[in-house]
Amino acid sequence: MTRGELLSRVAETDSTFNRRGPDWVGKCLICNGPLAFDARTGEGATLEHIRARGRGGGDNLANLAVVHGSCNWEKGRRWDPKRRRSRADYDALVARLLEKRMARWRDAPPPPSRADRP
Numbered sequence: 001m002t003r004g005e006l007l008s009r010v011a012e013t014d015s016t017f018n019r020r021g022p023d024w025v026g027k028c029l030i031c032n033g034p035l036a037f038d039a040r041t042g043e044g045a046t047l048e049h050i051r052a053r054g055r056g057g058g059d060n061l062a063n064l065a066v067v068h069g070s071c072n073w074e075k076g077r078r079w080d081p082k083r084r085r086s087r088a089d090y091d092a093l094v095a096r097l098l099e100k101r102m103a104r105w106r107d108a109p110p111p112p113s114r115a116d117r118p
Ligand SMILES: [Zn+2]
Pocket: 028, 029, 030, 031, 032, 033, 067, 068, 071
């Protein structure tokens, strides 16, 4: 799956996102600011693992979000293990973001299975 396809899958399940021609237009999960990206290339947005993979997060859609590159970078920097923020603070942030993701959730058509692809 390409970056554009993966970001599109996430946008399909986020009710703030709508298609505008070649783009998806919606809101960043972290800052709620306006965000648009090219559905084909993913250009303009970054895929966020709400709970980082290194902290036990998975690749399921509910753990993925479309965010600004700058927001993704800032979250990563703030929670760098070397900065010794507490595990409880991290869990609270993740819980807030997961809750926001669920509040925005929109049921999407099931994705085509890999077997359907040429
Ligand atoms: Zn943002």
